[in-house]
Amino acid sequence: QSVLTQPPSVSGAPGQNVTISCTGNSSNIGAGSAVHWYQHLPGTAPKLLIFGYTNRPSGVPDRFSGSKSGTSASLAITGLQAEDEADYYCQSYDSGLSGWVFGGGTKVTVL
Amino acid sequence: EVQLVESGGGLVQPGGSLRLSCAASGFTFSSYAMTWVRQAPGKGLEWVSTIHNGGGGSFYADSVKGRFTISRDNSKNMLYLQTDSLRAEDTAVYYCAKNYGMPTSNYYFDYWGQGTLVTVSS
Numbered sequence: 001q002s003v004l005t006q007p008p009s010v011s012g013a014p015g016q017n018v019t020i021s022c023t024g025n026s027s028n029i030g031a032g033s034a035v036h037w038y039q040h041l042p043g044t045a046p047k048l049l050i051f052g053y054t055n056r057p058s059g060v061p062d063r064f065s066g067s068k069s070g071t072s073a074s075l076a077i078t079g080l081q082a083e084d085e086a087d088y089y090c091q092s093y094d095s096g097l098s099g100w101v102f103g104g105g106t107k108v109t110v111l
Numbered sequence: 112e113v114q115l116v117e118s119g120g121g122l123v124q125p126g127g128s129l130r131l132s133c134a135a136s137g138f139t140f141s142s143y144a145m146t147w148v149r150q151a152p153g154k155g156l157e158w159v160s161t162i163h164n165g166g167g168g169s170f171y172a173d174s175v176k177g178r179f180t181i182s183r184d185n186s187k188n189m190l191y192l193q194t195d196s197l198r199a200e201d202t203a204v205y206y207c208a209k210n211y212g213m214p215t216s217n218y219y220f221d222y223w224g225q226g227t228l229v230t231v232s233s
Contacts, residue, residue, distance in 0.1 A: 002155065034212070036219035038156070045115075045223040046148075046156065046206065057221065089156050093216040099172055100146070100218060105155035 003028060004090050004103035011109040012080045020075045020106045022090030028071075028101060033093040035073035037066060040087045040105075049088070050075060077108070085110045113137040113222040115207050120227030127197050131227060133190040133207030138222075141165075141185040144210035146220055147192045149203035149229075157203075160192065161210065161218070175201075197231045204228050 005023040012018045022035060029035060037050040048057055050066035053073060063084075065076045077084055090103040119131040133145070147159040160181040162169045169181050180193040190207050205227050208220035 032216075034217045034219075038220075040156070045225050046208075046220075047223070048219065048221050051212065051219045051221070052217070087155075091156075091158075091219065093218065095216070097173070099170055100158040100161065102148075102156045102158060 002104040003094055003097065003101040004092060006088075006090060006103035006106045008104070009107045009109065011111055013111045014080055014082060016080050017076065017078045018080060018108060019077075020088055020090075020108070022073045022075070022103050024071050024073075024092060026071065027096035028092045028094040029068075029073060030071040031095050033095070035066070035068065036091045037064075037075045038089045038091065040089060042087070046089070080108075080110055082110050084108060113209065115209065115222060115224035117205065117207050117224045117227035120205065120229045122230045122232065123197055124233050125198060125231055127231070128193070128195045129197065129229060131192040131194065131205055131207075131229070133192075133224060135188045135190065135207075135209070138209065140183075140188040144215075144218065145183060145190045146208045146210055146218075147181060147190075148206045148208055148220070148223075149201075150206070150226075151200070151203040154203075159205070162190070194229070197229075199231050202229060202231045 038046045040046040053068045116134045146161040162181045178196045209222040210218045211221040
């Protein structure tokens with residue numbers, strides 16, 4: 001059971017928009033620890049998508065955006081493309097565990 | 112270009128040991144904290160251990176505390192993970208990652224290696 005909760009899967013047709021939630025608690029997101037998002041294709045190196053809730057590293061398309069609300073964060077993908085089919089993970093720091101934590105991951109399927 | 116290349120994985124019996132290595136290039140290694148993250152078959156990413164840039168502070172997940180030791184050699188741009196008393200549940204792909212962000216609690220991982228597979232089985 002992950003400390004950060006994500007839906008196991010989301011799906012959408014090409015061109016549609018999808019959103020992935022990441023729910024934490026008062027020991028992590030609620031305590032002020034930032035949330036970061038990664039894209040992972042099995043067998044490859046995970047890729048940083050969003051850092052500090054809303055910031056995109058250079059080279060990440062602006063179709064990817066992040067937001068925060070209370071003890072939750074969200075990753076939105078607008079205009080879904082076939083190449084977006086991957087696993088997505090949120091990550092933060094948990095003061096109760098004194099360590100960094102990942103969500104359980106969300107598999108995005110492009111129909 | 113930042114590159115992180117892991118090595119040292121393999122098949123080991125329960126109770127055995129392995130030393131994982133990560134060769135870093137393309138950035139000033141001694142300026143950044145580094146982290147090991149693993150992914151068990153069919154599971155998600157799990158943070159394993161982090162070491163500060165100078166090597167003076169290290170942190171471990173409860174699942175590996177007392178069995179794994181993270182270290183680094185800044186003169187060689189190398190990161191290590193000594194894994195002892197290995198269990199079947201330690202079977203995973205182990206990734207090394209470069210840290211970024213401040214303060215420590217806001218660390219994120221901006222570059223990752225391709226991973227090295229550790230299989231613990233008799």
